Amino acid sequence: MNNIQELIPFNTACDEFIAGRYILAGVKINSLMQLIARDEKLTDIVSTALKGYDFNSAFEKSLENDTLTLPTNDMELIAYVFNLLYRFDNKILNFYDFITKYFDYGTDIAGKEFYNFSNSVIIPFKEAVNKAYSKRHIIVDTNEYQNNYYNKIKAQIKLIISNVDAYKLKMNEKEEFTLLLNALFTASDKNDKKMVYALMVGLDYFSKENRRTRPAFLALEDCFKE
Numbered sequence: 001m002n003n004i005q006e007l008i009p010f011n012t013a014c015d016e017f018i019a020g021r022y023i024l025a026g027v028k029i030n031s032l033m034q035l036i037a038r039d040e041k042l043t044d045i046v047s048t049a050l051k052g053y054d055f056n057s058a059f060e061k062s063l064e065n066d067t068l069t070l071p072t073n074d075m076e077l078i079a080y081v082f083n084l085l086y087r088f089d090n091k092i093l094n095f096y097d098f099i100t101k102y103f104d105y106g107t108d109i110a111g112k113e114f115y116n117f118s119n120s121v122i123i124p125f126k127e128a129v130n131k132a133y134s135k136r137h138i139i140v141d142t143n144e145y146q147n148n149y150y151n152k153i154k155a156q157i158k159l160i161i162s163n164v165d166a167y168k169l170k171m172n173e174k175e176e177f178t179l180l181l182n183a184l185f186t187a188s189d190k191n192d193k194k195m196v197y198a199l200m201v202g203l204d205y206f207s208k209e210n211r212r213t214r215p216a217f218l219a220l221e222d223c224f225k226e
Helices: 008-019 022-038 040-050 055-062 074-089 095-102 112-139 148-162 171-189 193-209 211-222
Strands: none
Touching: 008 022, 008 112, 022 040, 022 074, 022 095, 022 112, 022 211, 040 074, 040 112, 040 148, 055 074, 074 112, 074 148, 095 112, 148 171, 148 211, 171 193, 193 211
16 A cells, blocks of 8 residues: 555545535544544654644744734644644634634625635645654654554644643642643653553543543543544
């Protein structure tokens, strides 16, 4: 199976978003995020892009003068857009308010904001992922991909921690949440199955007590799905 064939589901999801309707954007964003989470090769690319990436700083810088400017580096662009979609998908940012504010270019075309967002953000994201995939596909099926669940968990933890302030936790709750997440990351990095499941139980209990974090736990739980 060559690169293009392997990326058909991802490219199709992007194309369906672009061709979709404004009102269905939330569903399409969720579908795209779930697809990436299920594909260990795409997850690996995103995880690599996220490593050491300061989204909050990049986000603030990108919105100067009330216009959105994407990073020019492909891996930074992947990290930026994936973080943005994550925030939309988890209701940290309101998608419709966001595109209305930053993608209304003063035209009278119906649905212009959605069209502008699709062309300015989703298409470059799709192209950047395709480029990164083409460069990395030669390592497919090596040991790096044998622990699919662990790679997904680690990528998801990086996202959650980078957006931890959005959960509006008290200081002690934030510390406990971060401690659990970091421990889960370490256990996943060591492929420690028993510890991973034990920490997931702890996070399940924590998220039931602190409902704002429940979406984060459910996202981690989804990492175990085929």
